[in-house]
Each structure stands twice: as C-alpha cells, then as structure tokens.
Amino acid sequence: MTATVGQQAQAAARANDVWKVYGSGEAQVIALRGVSAEFERGRFTAIMGPSGSGKSTLMHCLAGLDSVTRGTVQIGETTVTGLGDAGLTKLRRDKVGFIFQQFNLLPTLTAKENILLPLSIAGRKPDPAWYDTVINTVGLRDRLDHRPAQLSGGQQQRVACARALVSRPEVIFADEPTGNLDSRSGAEVLGFLRNSVREHGQTIVMVTHDPTAAAYADRVVFLADGEIVSELIEPTAETVLDTMKKLDTPAEVGN
Amino acid sequence: MFRATLKSLLARKVRLILSGLAVVLGVMFVSGAFVLTDTLGRSFDSVFADGFSEIDVNVAAKPKVELNEMEGEQTSAPLPAALVDRVKQVPGVASATGIVNADGARVIGSNGKVVSSFGPPQLGENWTGESDLLQLREGRAPQAEDEIVINKSLATTAKVQVGQKVGVLTAFESKKRDFTLVGILGYSGDRDSIGGVNEVFFTTPVAQRLMLGQPDTFSSITVSAADGVSDEKLRDDVARTLGADFDVKTGEQVAADASASLKEGLSFFNKILLGFAAVALLVGTFLILNTFSIIVAQRTRELALMRAIGASGRQIIGSVVLEAIAVGLIASVLGLAAGIGVGALLAFLFGKLAGGLTLAGIGVPAAAVIGSFGVGLVITVVAALLPALRASRIPPIAAMQDVATPDRPLTKITVTGSVVTGIGAVLLFLGLSGNADGQTLPTILGGVLFAFIGVALLTPLISRPVVSLLGAIFSWSVPGKLGRLNSGRNPRRTAITAAALMVGIALVTGVTVILDSAKGSISALAQDTIKAELVIAGVQGGPRPPSFDPGVLDQAKALPGVQLVDGEYGDMARVDGESTWVAASSDVASLRQIFGAKATAGDIDRLGPTQMLASSDTATSRGWSVGSTVNVQLTRGEARTYTVSGIYESSQLTNPVTLPPAAAKDFAIPQPIQGFIQLAPGARVADVQPQVEALLADSPEVSVADRDAFIEQQTSSLDGLLTMIQILLALAIIIAVLGIINTLALSVLERTRELGLLRAIGLRRGQTMGMITVEAVVISVFGALLGVAVGTGLGAAVVEALKDEGITDLILPWGQMGLFLGLAAIIGVVAAVLPAIRAARINVLGAIAHD
Numbered sequence A: 001m002t003a004t005v006g007q008q009a010q011a012a013a014r015a016n017d018v019w020k021v022y023g024s025g026e027a028q029v030i031a032l033r034g035v036s037a038e039f040e041r042g043r044f045t046a047i048m049g050p051s052g053s054g055k056s057t058l059m060h061c062l063a064g065l066d067s068v069t070r071g072t073v074q075i076g077e078t079t080v081t082g083l084g085d086a087g088l089t090k091l092r093r094d095k096v097g098f099i100f101q102q103f104n105l106l107p108t109l110t111a112k113e114n115i116l117l118p119l120s121i122a123g124r125k126p127d128p129a130w131y132d133t134v135i136n137t138v139g140l141r142d143r144l145d146h147r148p149a150q151l152s153g154g155q156q157q158r159v160a161c162a163r164a165l166v167s168r169p170e171v172i173f174a175d176e177p178t179g180n181l182d183s184r185s186g187a188e189v190l191g192f193l194r195n196s197v198r199e200h201g202q203t204i205v206m207v208t209h210d211p212t213a214a215a216y217a218d219r220v221v222f223l224a225d226g227e228i229v230s231e232l233i234e235p236t237a238e239t240v241l242d243t244m245k246k247l248d249t250p251a252e253v254g255n
Numbered sequence B: 001m002f003r004a005t006l007k008s009l010l011a012r013k014v015r016l017i018l019s020g021l022a023v024v025l026g027v028m029f030v031s032g033a034f035v036l037t038d039t040l041g042r043s044f045d046s047v048f049a050d051g052f053s054e055i056d057v058n059v060a061a062k063p064k065v066e067l068n069e070m071e072g073e074q075t076s077a078p079l080p081a082a083l084v085d086r087v088k089q090v091p092g093v094a095s096a097t098g099i100v101n102a103d104g105a106r107v108i109g110s111n112g113k114v115v116s117s118f119g120p121p122q123l124g125e126n127w128t129g130e131s132d133l134l135q136l137r138e139g140r141a142p143q144a145e146d147e148i149v150i151n152k153s154l155a156t157t158a159k160v161q162v163g164q165k166v167g168v169l170t171a172f173e174s175k176k177r178d179f180t181l182v183g184i185l186g187y188s189g190d191r192d193s194i195g196g197v198n199e200v201f202f203t204t205p206v207a208q209r210l211m212l213g214q215p216d217t218f219s220s221i222t223v224s225a226a227d228g229v230s231d232e233k234l235r236d237d238v239a240r241t242l243g244a245d246f247d248v249k250t251g252e253q254v255a256a257d258a259s260a261s262l263k264e265g266l267s268f269f270n271k272i273l274l275g276f277a278a279v280a281l282l283v284g285t286f287l288i289l290n291t292f293s294i295i296v297a298q299r300t301r302e303l304a305l306m307r308a309i310g311a312s313g314r315q316i317i318g319s320v321v322l323e324a325i326a327v328g329l330i331a332s333v334l335g336l337a338a339g340i341g342v343g344a345l346l347a348f349l350f351g352k353l354a355g356g357l358t359l360a361g362i363g364v365p366a367a368a369v370i371g372s373f374g375v376g377l378v379i380t381v382v383a384a385l386l387p388a389l390r391a392s393r394i395p396p397i398a399a400m401q402d403v404a405t406p407d408r409p410l411t412k413i414t415v416t417g418s419v420v421t422g423i424g425a426v427l428l429f430l431g432l433s434g435n436a437d438g439q440t441l442p443t444i445l446g447g448v449l450f451a452f453i454g455v456a457l458l459t460p461l462i463s464r465p466v467v468s469l470l471g472a473i474f475s476w477s478v479p480g481k482l483g484r485l486n487s488g489r490n491p492r493r494t495a496i497t498a499a500a501l502m503v504g505i506a507l508v509t510g511v512t513v514i515l516d517s518a519k520g521s522i523s524a525l526a527q528d529t530i531k532a533e534l535v536i537a538g539v540q541g542g543p544r545p546p547s548f549d550p551g552v553l554d555q556a557k558a559l560p561g562v563q564l565v566d567g568e569y570g571d572m573a574r575v576d577g578e579s580t581w582v583a584a585s586s587d588v589a590s591l592r593q594i595f596g597a598k599a600t601a602g603d604i605d606r607l608g609p610t611q612m613l614a615s616s617d618t619a620t621s622r623g624w625s626v627g628s629t630v631n632v633q634l635t636r637g638e639a640r641t642y643t644v645s646g647i648y649e650s651s652q653l654t655n656p657v658t659l660p661p662a663a664a665k666d667f668a669i670p671q672p673i674q675g676f677i678q679l680a681p682g683a684r685v686a687d688v689q690p691q692v693e694a695l696l697a698d699s700p701e702v703s704v705a706d707r708d709a710f711i712e713q714q715t716s717s718l719d720g721l722l723t724m725i726q727i728l729l730a731l732a733i734i735i736a737v738l739g740i741i742n743t744l745a746l747s748v749l750e751r752t753r754e755l756g757l758l759r760a761i762g763l764r765r766g767q768t769m770g771m772i773t774v775e776a777v778v779i780s781v782f783g784a785l786l787g788v789a790v791g792t793g794l795g796a797a798v799v800e801a802l803k804d805e806g807i808t809d810l811i812l813p814w815g816q817m818g819l820f821l822g823l824a825a826i827i828g829v830v831a832a833v834l835p836a837i838r839a840a841r842i843n844v845l846g847a848i849a850h851d
C-alpha cells in the first residue's frame, strides 16, 4: 500500500519503492519491502509499528544515514540515493536535523554550545532572531550554560530539539525522542515539536511506540513487516491504539 | 568545531597526559642531548681559550702521524732547542720560550695507585715561571732534578703535601721515579685545575728527558709579540722565517683547533644519544597511536553524532589532528624544559667526573628547540593520523546504534605486516651481507625499523593464541579468568601495547646476544691461542693505555720457572700512507710460540732491524708478499722502510703489522702495554705470580694476572658497554610501561559500566584489582616474549653476518632472557597499580547509571 495523502504541497521527503535487505543467505533479513511514502512540508508525521517492523530502518534510509538496497529516496529537491559522502554531509548540514532517543548531546559542551554545534560545524552564523525564538520556545534560557550531565532527561531532549531546529532544516527526523522520558517530560517535548510545526512550518518525521505521542502528529503511518499497512490523519490516542491492535493480531497469528 | 575539539580535549586531559608523557620523555632525550653537548662544547671552548690565553703565537712541529679524535691522541714531534733562538731573531718578537708539554705524567697517590684523570690529559711540563694564569699557591718553583710542582686539584686527589716524596710515571719512564713535591699551583679565578687537566712541572732538562725522550728539545715555542705588533702579523713573520715544516698559529687558533677536535668527539656522542632518543620516540609513537585509537573508539558515538549533524569526514580528521597538535605542542614544551634540566644535570655530573671542568652557562641551542618541536609535533601528528582516518570513516548511523564497533578482521593488517616484515628482512639481509652499496648502516637500521613495524602489525594475529596460552596460567581464579578474557578481547589494543614493550626488549636482547657472542667468541679464541699462563696488563681508565717498565721483561725472563716472555708495544702509525695499528714485540720467537702463530709465508721466528711481519689479511688487502718494502711513519722519528720478512695467519688476536723491538722507542708510548709469560713445564702459577708481582712494584699502572683473569679483564669493557646500552634503552622500556598503564586506564574507563555490574554481582575490590593486574601481566609478558624472540632473531642475524670478523659462537643469554620475562611480569604488576585502584574505586550505582 502506498501513502498518498497531501498531494497539494510538495513533499519534504519521499521514498519510492524502497527495499532494504540486511545480510545474505541464511542470515538475510528484509527490513523494508518496497515502501513508498511522501512526507509533506510543514506537517508532523509519526511512524508506528510493532518492534522490528522496520521503523528505524525506514527513517535511517530517508535521512541518508543508511543506503537503500533498491528504490530511491528524496529530500526536497535532492535525490539522496547515490550521493557520495560529500553530498550526504552537505545534505545533513543543510537539509536534515536529527533527534535521537539517547546520546543526543556532546557531554563536554554546554547546552548552548550543543545547540549551535551544527551551525558552527557548517561555519554558519545563527540568525539571532530565530535563535531567540528557538530558545524561548524550548524555555531553557537559564540553563544554557549547563552541561548535559547537569540537565534532566527532558531538558536534554529539549536541547536536542533546539539543536535540530536552529538550522531550519527541510525536515527533522526523530527516533523515539520521548522513549527515555517520563510522561510529563515527554509531553513537554512533544508539545514543543508540534508547536514548531504549527507556528514555524517545520517538517518533522517521528518514529514512536507510544500512541499518546503519535496523537501529537498530524498523520500516522503504520509499518508492519517492512511494509506500510495503514495510515491515520488527525489521529487521537484511541484511534492509534485501535489500529495498532488490529496490526498486532495477524502478526501474532502469522508467527 | 575548533571549540568542540578543544573542549573535548580538556575533558579527556587525564587520558592524554600519559600519552603526552611518552612524547615528553622522548623529546627530553633529544633536547637533553643537544643541551649537554652544547654546554660541554662551550665549556671546552672557554677552557682552551683560558689555557692558551697567554700565548700570542705558538710554534710546533707538524705531527708525524695525523690522527682524528677516534684514532687516539695526537702527539706532535719535538722541536730542537736551537729553534728558540731562531724565533727570537724574528723582528716583532718580544720573547720566545721553549715549552715541554706532553701527555703521560702520572702521579702516584699516597695510596700507591696511579691517579687517573678519566679523560683529560695528564701533562708533564717544564717550569717557565708564574704568569697571569698560573700562580704558586704553596711552596716554590722546582730547581733541582728531583723537584716538581703540581696543580692543586691533582694534589688534593693524590692526597700529597708540599715536602713529601711523590712517585711519578712519565712518558718515557713507566718505572716509578721519586720526586720531592716543592710547590702546589693554582689558576686565576681561584681554580684548582683547568678542565680537569692534571699538570706536573719539572725543571726543563728533566722534563725534556722524561716527557720528550731527548735532551735539548721542546714540544712547542711560545712567542709573545712586541708592543704594536699584531698576533696575526707576528704569526706570518715567524712562519715565513721558519719555513713549511712547522705549525705556526696564534693562541686563539690553537685554542679553537684543540676545542674543535674535542667537539668532533662530542658530536659523535650527540649522535649516539639521538639514536637512543629515536628508539624512545619510536616506542612513544606506538603509545600515542594506541591512545588516539582508543579515544577514537570510545568517542565513536560522539563522532557519529557530529557526522549526523553535518560534520564532514575532513572536519573529523581535522579535529583529531588538532588534538594531536595540541598534545604534541604541550609535550614538546615540557620535554624541552625537562631536557634542559637533564642536560644541565648531566653536564654538571660530567664536569665533576672530569675533575672539575668549569661549566659555561647552560645554553639552549637552536637545534634543541627546533629538534624538540619538530620531533614532538611530527611524531604526535603522524601517530594520530591513522586513528584520525579511522574516525572519519565512522558512519553517522553509529550514533544511533548501541553496538560497539565490531572487531574488524585482521586480514588486511596481517598481510601488510607480512609485507613490511619481509621488506625489513630483505633490508637486513642486504645490509648484513654487505650488499648495500656502501649504505650498510642506514640499510641495517632501516631493516630493523621495518622489522619492528612489521612485527608490530603481525602482533594482533600472534596475540590471540599466545595471550590465551599465557592467560591460561591465571585461569584458575575468576578474576584471573576475567583478566585473561579482557586482554584477549581487543587484539589490536593488546598488540600495540605489547609491541611498544617489544621494541625496547628486542633491542636490549639483540645487543646482549651480539655482545655476549662477541665476548664468548673472543674468550674462546683467547683460551685456545694464548699459551701464556701469566699476563701483565692494566685496566685502561683514560685515553692512554697503561704501560710498564720494559726492564720488567728481562727480569721476569730470569725468574726460575719462566720459559718465555713477550712484551707488546703498540702505536697508531702511517703505513704506506694509511693509518694502521702497528705492534712491536720484544721477542718475536716467544710471541709465535705463546700465540701459536702459523706462518703462511716467510719466517716469523726472527725479525731483523729493518724487517717486519704482517698478518695474512693485511698482506692480502695491501698487496704485500715476502720481500715487499713498506714505508712506516711512527709517532716519532723519521719515516723508515721495512721489508716484509714473514706473514702470519690472521685471527681476532693478531696485530696487522709487527715491527722489531727497536722501533718501539718511536712509538707514542715507548713502553710495553702488555706482557705475556709462559712458564716452564712443571712450574706453578702460584709460585711465579708473586715474584712477577714484586717486579711490578714500581709499575703501579699494571698488574699480573693469570690467563683467565686477563681474558675476563680484557673482555670486561664489553660488559661496561652493554650496561650503558641497557641503561639508555631503559627509557624506551619506561615509555612502554607508560603505554601499558595508559591502555589499562583507558580500558577501565571504557568498562566502567561493566566493572560496576561485576561489583554489583559480588566481585570484591581485591578481585577487581586482581583482574586488572592479570590483564597487565599478560600484556607485558607477551610483549617481553615477543621482544626476546625478535631480539634473538636480530642478534643471531648480526652474529651470523659477523662470522668472518671472528664472532663464531652464537651465545644466547638465557639467564638475561629469563630475567627480562620476570621483569616484564613485575612491570605488569607495577603498571596495573593505578588503573586497578581506579577500577576498585568505581562506584557501583554510578557505574550502572553511567551512560
């Protein structure tokens, strides 16, 4: 099945018939089986699915972190598939932001330095107004000089969000950004991500396990066994949970 | 990016300190060598400038045999006394004084032993009065034949006072002669000696007879210029009057020349020190490479995160290299400073040893600064390059995966290692077999370097079976087993750490194998060939070999129970224009019997006054045969022509050329330096030895020993050399120990979580420490094993190559090798102390929460 919602705007990221095969022979695992999907500009998309269904793999392929076995991936105008290291580096600098589940920050740098790191790596100056906006939105102004070890998990993730936002990438990929957080800090981070989509038109693609987290998104794409099997627009925690249950049952039977 | 690098550098300062320390030690060696030789060089300059400060122009005869610093002290020929009057006639000369000044005046101290200077000359001179430089401190000038004056430091060392009888050996008399000490002198600036030189002043006729061997001669003439005449003009005028047979120089020139020849020796010394510094730095390179590799491995996720947010591969390389530059810079500065300290300390010790050399101020020559920074920076950056390259290849996706970087296969490194080892072996073969087109030494050194790097690359492969075998010894306890597993878990890391230790131990083992084999071969040869039961010889302390009264030879011959006596003289001569060591024998027939020499041509049992013998090797290389005529210029006298009358078979113990006994009077040392005594059948060593000893009462420089003791004494200089090399190589081993500490410390840090877990499930503190110690011991013993193996291989190769030079027996120092392995185990325990304490102190809760 192909997700084809949102033809109106141009896609920020797009997967065309993407296959990903790990290993060979006995140990072969097909993580993605011909996934095609579009992620529209200015929208917050969640990717869900049972463990091992290929969520992280899809995200890594979309972000150019991993190569695809077959098919193509595009970010904005750029075709990611086939880019060399220099091209991928440039892509990550200019078009993509990341938020990971853990180990998001360099422990030796302060929060502020972490936030500005992508810009300083690229040798760019931050736009002061945008920087202020980002800092205000994350609400960490008084913690900017602290090191990651001096921040709570939620605060650390917010710093990671700010870092992803500050360079205004085409799309931000987040892999279970709230996986390590309690529900209150998780809500803070998710709310913040949603705001950046609503207020600043940021594009975000987020992998998550948590139906509540998925409910913050504009749209949810469901993966099972390396294929897109379903999708929800304007989801709520309940509709997500329902869909998940439906997906789980045949899978268990299949096993 | 720059900032991120610096920050991460600061955060990991402890880890970098140890690897930096390796560079500091290596650089210290480099700058220390330069500072030491520079300081000594300038000290010599000022000593000689002082010593010749009173001389405007100096006249000396051209030396008959010109020698360089390596071949020995040069002796200039004496000048006729009448020349002084000729010099006085030259317009512009205010005064001209004949000077006797020759090495070989040896004072016998109150303990009956000869006072040695350990290097500086022991001058015997004629008294020409006090001067600005030289004043009597006590007593008066020598006036009678049996009166002398000596300098203060000599009097202090010999423990003699004015008024006492003092025994002196002189250049032409190695039999003690008693003098009355009538005065003690000192030098301007309240100094007791100039550069540790011992001086004995006689009356002029006595000095001429005993120091020059001829009356009415002088060593040199000191000329002072009349007012208004420049030294240079006077020099030219005197030179023109005297003709080309003489060296006429200004005082300044003499000082500069004397200093220059000593400095030639110093620069050789400097090169040796730099060679050892190179070894230390090679080991340091391994250590730095390892540290950076580990740091990069530990920062994998951090570096991957940087890549994920847009850092390019080049920026990652840049950040690692930047770190290396910072470490290299700091280490160079510290190493330079430490080297200045060490150089100053060594110069001070040297000054003390050389009898109070007044040191010039410690200076830092440009070479020390350039060398330190060049070497420190280059080594660090080169060593960091590989890890940097590896860092740049970390894929961004590694930031999201928890898996440690999988163990890369060892195929590539093993193939490279085999190729590099092969290149090393080929170079060694070429160098040792003499097929290196005159580049023998560089080829051999290159071969050794390649062999080391090659073996280091092969080490990961070797480490697997060896480490698990070694570790099996400890596997009876749980901590031991864990330690063993830990040491095998990262073969590359273990390998490089062990390889660093290997280099030092391999060099020590190799040198020991070579020197022991040389010593054993020469001893065996001496045991086989020397048929003298007793040998008269002394232990050489300075540049001049000990000698004795030739009268002893005849007296010994007359002793009951003595059958044959042969006295040996030696000199560095010019033979057909080439510097050649020539010997003279008091009795060639005895020489032949005592050494069982075989004639390959002619007659070697007698020698007429114009005949000479040659060894077969020398005869072949010079194209001589019986009947050839050969031109020989000895240290003294005119050149003479000798006819080759016999050729003997060469061995390690034969002299290239043997001259008749009469030639010895023109040798630099006209006394015998060794005497061989063969007893009559039935005579007992214990009976004869004391009688010979009694004959030597007035020749205190030498003693009589039985053959075994003599051989031991003669080869003991090799032991001294070995000890010195071992001390210098110890630095490389110390650096390797730092490497082990560093690797362990980094591993402990890396395994914080795991250690916490082990502690949480009940591993006691002591057990934790035991585990780390076992890991260290396994690594260091592995390194030592490798070193002993590689060293034995290198040593055996060199010994094989030296077969033709007479090193025929390969002697493996099993005792020493065992010692190295034992030492390595101790090194392991010592290296483990700090990391083990650190591991034992890990806070269990904190470690598990550690991210």
Ligand SMILES: Nc1ncnc2c1ncn2[C@@H]1O[C@H](COP(=O)(O)OP(=O)(O)OP(=O)(O)O)[C@@H](O)[C@H]1O
Residues within 6 Å of the ligand: A022, A023, A029, A030, A031, A049, A050, A051, A052, A053, A054, A055, A056, A057, A058
């Ligand atoms: N490097 C790899 N080598 C081999 N197989 C892999 C690798 N990475 C992932 N896989 C396999 O690919 C499949 C998809 O993995 P993926 O990590 O994308 O799952 P996921 O949906 O993110 O699961 P989770 O919710 O547990 O994170 C799994 O079966 C996994 O075992």
Ligand SMILES: [Mg+2]
Residues within 6 Å of the ligand: A055, A056, A057
């Ligand atoms: Mg996942």
